[in-house]
Amino acid sequence: MPYAHTVRGERFVFSDLRDLLAKANEVKSGDQLAGVAARSERERAAARHALADVPLGEIVDNPVIDPDADDVSRLILDSHDTAAFAPFRSMTVGEFREFLLRETTDGSVLNRLRWAITPEVAAAVAKLMGNKDLVYVAAKIRNVTRCRNTLGDRGVFGVRVQPNHPTDDVTGILVGAVDGLLFGCGDAVIGINPAADSVDTVAAILQGIDRLITATGAPTQGCCLAHITTQLAALDRDAPVDLLFQSVAGTQAANASFGVSLGLLREGRERVLESHRKRDVPWVGNQVMYLETGQGSALSADAHHGVDQLTLEARAYAVARAVDPFLVNSVVGFIGPEYLYDERQIIRAGLEDHFMGKLLGLPMGVDVCYTNHAEADQNSADNLLLLLAAAGCNYVMGVPCSDDVMLNYQSTSYHDAATVRELFGLSPAPEFARWLGERGIFRSGRLAPGSRPALLAGLDRVLTG
Structure with a gap:
């Protein structure tokens, strides 16, 4: 018509x-x-x-x-x-x-x-x-989810700690994660993108994150953002999978290019839920999926069917909500200027994605990011970060010094997240906020830098495995 x-x-x-x-x-x-x-x-x-x-x-x-x-x-x-x-x-x-x-x-x-x-x-x-x-x-809109803690309530602004390492050195990863915890970050997830998508690497990273969470008592989730099949293979080796990750898109063909299907996502979710029932962990909910999306993914896979990238992004959220995720993340500027050329387009897409995901019932986070060949800079990221905080975004990324040394792109830092929380009067997840107070990292709901070394006591063995 x-x-x-x-x-x-x-x-x-x-x-x-x-x-x-x-x-x-x-x-x-x-x-x-x-x-x-x-x-x-x-x-x-x-x-x-x-x-x-x-x-x-x-x-x-x-x-x-x-x-x-x-x-x-x-x-x-x-x-x-x-x-x-x-x-x-x-x-x-x-x-x-x-x-x-x-x-x-x-x-x-x-x-x-x-x-x-x-x-x-x-x-x-x-x-x-x-x-x-x-x-x-x-x-x-508030879309609240629960795994080891509770995210999405009004007044809560979560942060994923993302200390990626170019050689997947677990000690280096955990040192970066501790740095994030000391800034009050990590309540959304301690999530690592592995440089090598191997079962051995993924299992080692998951075990390292779990050691850190257990030793510190931090009420948060761990995740290694490898392909879903690699994570499930690690799970078969008894690696602790808190959240099961996968990138998804808005067409069957695009998802197939990722090596994933709706059936595989559902099967993976059930397997992780089954593993959770066997672990002695104080779960507060049963949402166990972490999904990432981004405008342009279907086009990059030549699987867009002539549909514009915004509409396809919205369709990816139908895939996400079918498996009741704990986290959904639009990696808005990561795919590059071929799809979102400059600051204006990245900011617009980030606000569109967050709005559509929230409207469709999803716990939306946004990776406020850009690649080094895009017409954008850290001021661009600051602008989108502040707009998303005003929009009630569930969480953002915490990358050491805003510079991901493995993925080679720019995002938001632990310092950025702390500033936004202070500026807007926002807090971490409630269970995580209580832990921060007990550990002396927070005092009266705010960072207390003088007490930070208390967290470091006894971590040497954890960091070195």
Whole structure:
């Protein structure tokens, strides 16, 4: 079904909903690379005007990818709460935007609608919203999750400690992790990207993190961000898997390029849950998955089906929520300037991803990052970090000195996270905050630098294995 709109006497026609959604998107270098972007600002404006008048039911009834050829499309339809959606079926995208922005549409209302909103609906409304709108609506929503601690409550700002090492030296990794703990970071997860995706490496890293968590008593989770099959093989060797990681995307073909399927994700989750039941750990919940996404991933795998990268990112969140994750992370600037060219595009994408994930019921974090060949710098990261804190982001990354020496990209540091918490009056996860106070790392809810050495006592054996 074609759509059309006229701007100052120039008529623009969009061949179908997929074309309309793509043309209505903000400028993204990835969409330009894929050949789906608007060719002018007039065409973009025309697409947004036309999209604003599309009923939500029309979007649900016309999947951008055929469900018979794509299991993500089938998942979206099979998991859709049609009863909760019924009152919104005739509402247009523009009207839905106004509904979201109403003061009376609070977090409790939006939480009840999470399964009524499909990813394509979330993507459509995001395209009509300004950055301030994305922050305002996302800030209403709290998606709380539990594993060894509790993340996502209002006033909580979590941090993943990410001390990656170029040679996977476990001692080097643990020293970096201790540094993060001393800044009050690590409540989201102590998560390591391994340089080598081998079972031996992954098992050694997981065992090292677990030694540190056990020795310090820190109520947090460990994770090694290898391929899911490698982690499960390490689990078979009795490596302690707190959170099972995998990168996911918004099409079946893109997920296949990652070597993953919906069935494998579900199987992995069940295996980790079974292992948790056998471990003597004070779990506070049973959410055990950590998933990462990022705009442009399907295009980079040549698996985008002509769909714009924002809409595909929203579809990745359908995959994520199917396995009830503890953490979801949009690695927004990591994929490079071919997909998000500069500061403006990275900031916009970060706010879009956070908004859509929260709207769809996910515990969203964002890796506020950029590669060294992008038109961005640390001021760019600061800007997005502050906007996400205002938007109620569940967690961000804590990388030593903001510079990941293994992945070779720039992110946010332990210092950045501490500053944001102080600036916005935010705290770590409640269990973690109590531990910080008991250890003297925090005093009256804030960092107490003079007491830091107390944590270091007796850690020599832990750090060296």
